[in-house]
Amino acid sequence: MIALTEQELHNLAMNIVGRELESSGYEFMAVNSKPKRNPQFVCLKDKQLHFIVVRNVVYPDDPRSYDRELLSKVKEQAFKFEAKTFYAGVGLSNAIDQNLPVYLNEKYIVDYEGLIEI
Numbered sequence: 001m002i003a004l005t006e007q008e009l010h011n012l013a014m015n016i017v018g019r020e021l022e023s024s025g026y027e028f029m030a031v032n033s034k035p036k037r038n039p040q041f042v043c044l045k046d047k048q049l050h051f052i053v054v055r056n057v058v059y060p061d062d063p064r065s066y067d068r069e070l071l072s073k074v075k076e077q078a079f080k081f082e083a084k085t086f087y088a089g090v091g092l093s094n095a096i097d098q099n100l101p102v103y104l105n106e107k108y109i110v111d112y113e114g115l116i117e118i
Helices: 006-023 068-080
Strands: 027-031 041-045 048-058 084-094 108-111
Touching (some): 068 084
16 A cells, blocks of 8 residues: 655645635636645636635644644735635545555545635
8 A cells, every 4th residue: 555645645635625616616827736835726716816725634633724824924915916815624534544644546534624714
């Protein structure tokens, strides 16, 4: 069994959020798949620009808890563009034992409740 890398977990989280955004009618203006470059998504919906920060959150951490200092900086940046700022925390854990890593081609649990406006 091969454990997913941090980048692979981040990409998986981005795919989960990206599918939700797409199905909700967001238009992607820019996508950044690097975990330390923010925001990950710049989207347009109803003529409103949205900056969305995506984070993979490792069990047992709460995917709804976020780095307030980081999001404050992103919000300042978004303000210059008259954009709204959102956080999307995606909890990913092994389906058999949440204390084990998420493995390639193995079942996993997703804990994601949608965007949190900052």
